[in-house]
Amino acid sequence: MEQLVEEFGHPTYTSFPVIAARLLLATLYGAVIGFEREWRNRPAGLRTHILVCVAAATFGILTVEIVHAPMFAQEAVKVDPIRVVEAVTAGVAFLAAGSILFSRGEVHGLTTGAGMWLAGAIGVACGLGLWQVAGFATLIVLIVAGLLHRLQPRAGLVEDQDEEKPASASAKRPRG
Template sequence: MEQLVEEFGHTTYTSFPVVVARLLLATLFGAVIGFEREWRNRPAGLRTHILVCVAAATFGILTIEIVHAPMFLKDTARFDPIRAVEAVTAGIAFLAAGTILFARGEVQGLTTGAGMWLAGAIGLAAGLGFWQIAGFGTFLVLIVLGLLHAVEVKFDLSEDKRDEKSAARKPAAKQKRG
């Protein structure tokens, strides 16, 4: 029993209320981005963006903890905290790539994939405690996805308009006679 208390009872470098605040902030920012994607009826929405953002924040917090963990303070342990950022970036890029489709000569889901990748960066910023970067990054995402979407629609550049035009060009399916 004493061994379990020693294993699970050690303190963390980052206080628990700060960990909770960082993860909740990542949840909020991921939800804001995901809500916008849901609203536009895009492939990856609310839950996906929240999960990406919270996962990245968790990896950020773990990076801080690893740097300060007593078991890694020995001379034999060598680490580079930037590797965690690289791993998160690569992992989320892999997920984001899965949302991108190429069908009938058109690319779809590219903005959603980029949004997921950025949600990961925002989550990492929140997890590492860079609240201002996470908040301003979220603000910029909303500007790009919202305001610029309105500009695209006005000038007939929107993916939504192209999707509607493609659907209109498809021949109607032949009805079966009973």
């Protein structure tokens, strides 16, 4: 029993209120990005972006803790914190790639995939305590995904008047 208390009772390098604040901020930023995706009725919306951002923040926090953990202070153990960032990047890229579809000669979901990838980066920034980077990156996501969406030409919405198309084709919207 004493060993169990020792295992779960050791302090973290970062105080718990700071850890909680970092995770909650990642939740908020992920929600902002996810809400924009939900609002546009895109795949990978609110919950997905929150989970990606919080997971990445958790990995960022774990990176800080691992670097300062006494068990890794031995000379034989070499810790490279950038490997966590690389792993998060690869993992989120894998998820984002799953949101990209190619059908009928069109690519769908690229913006959603890119948003998920950036949500992972924002989460890592939150986890490492780089809140200014995370906040500014979130602002850029909203500008790119929200405001620039209005400036993008609407390919596929202009139909050829001479050609008859099935009703489902006229209701089709570009996704991304």
